[in-house]
Amino acid sequence: MIEGFRFLPEYFSPAQQKALVAEILSLLETCPLYRGAMPRTGKAMSVRNSNLGPLGWVSDIKGYRYQPTHPATGEPWGPIPKAMLDLWSDVSDYPAPPQACLVNWYEAGSRLGLHIDADETARDAPVVSVSLGSRALFRLGGLERSDPTSSMRLASGDVVVLGGVSRRAYHGVDRIYPDSSTLIPGGGRINLTLRRVTAP
Ligand code: MD3
Ligand code: FE
Numbered sequence: 001m002i003e004g005f006r007f008l009p010e011y012f013s014p015a016q017q018k019a020l021v022a023e024i025l026s027l028l029e030t031c032p033l034y035r036g037a038m039p040r041t042g043k044a045m046s047v048r049n050s051n052l053g054p055l056g057w058v059s060d061i062k063g064y065r066y067q068p069t070h071p072a073t074g075e076p077w078g079p080i081p082k083a084m085l086d087l088w089s090d091v092s093d094y095p096a097p098p099q100a101c102l103v104n105w106y107e108a109g110s111r112l113g114l115h116i117d118a119d120e121t122a123r124d125a126p127v128v129s130v131s132l133g134s135r136a137l138f139r140l141g142g143l144e145r146s147d148p149t150s151s152m153r154l155a156s157g158d159v160v161v162l163g164g165v166s167r168r169a170y171h172g173v174d175r176i177y178p179d180s181s182t183l184i185p186g187g188g189r190i191n192l193t194l195r196r197v198t199a200p
Contacts, residue, residue, distance in 0.1 A: 004164020096200035125196035
């Protein structure tokens with residue numbers, strides 16, 4: 001496996017997962033999910049997003065960027081849940097807190113094409129991911145799009161830490177297994193990613 005990749009299965013207990021989902025659903029009431037668009041083409045994204053924290057990742061026809069306010073409401077993003085800040089302290093050795101918690105919401109047919117995360121200037125900071133709800137088929141490759149990939153299932157409560165070389169690797173989500181969890185109403189999947197955007 002690529003250097004810097006850590007898989008922490010069942011990091012969160014079922015009770016912790018329930019509490020985290022309840023907190024996210026409550027925060028999404030004032031910080032709603034929206035459907036971003038692909039830069040240049042403006043084609044709708046398959047996954048809906050929101051963010052928590054001082055900065056949030058947004059995608060529209062103009063490009064990808066981090067910004068302090070919600071693109072639809074114009075309001076600041078909500079706070080990053082304490083359980084997520086504690087997770088960052090536990091699994092990252094980075095000397096500053098995360099600035100963004102990207103909320104990705106997948107429905108039964110949602111996909112996320114192979115991509116790299118390159119919109120952060122703090123390139124030395126890891127990305128920390130939490131999966132909640134339905135299982136996903138996750139694909140991780142290498143530094144070039146043409147590099148071989150390997151696939152794994154991410155289940156509710158699993159944490160993935162992308163540090164080192166893996167932080168710059170191509171990755172994506174090929175499919176959701178819709179009836180594989182009852183955690184989220186309607187059988188969806190939430191992926192939370194903690195990111196440091198700027199160097200401290
Ligand atoms: C590997 N999210 O938000 S999480 C993303 O399941 C993203 O929603 C996927 O890719 C999801 O950008 C995958 C695991 C993950 C997150 C960030 C990474 C893997 C990564 C950054 C670099 C390399
Ligand atoms: Fe990504």
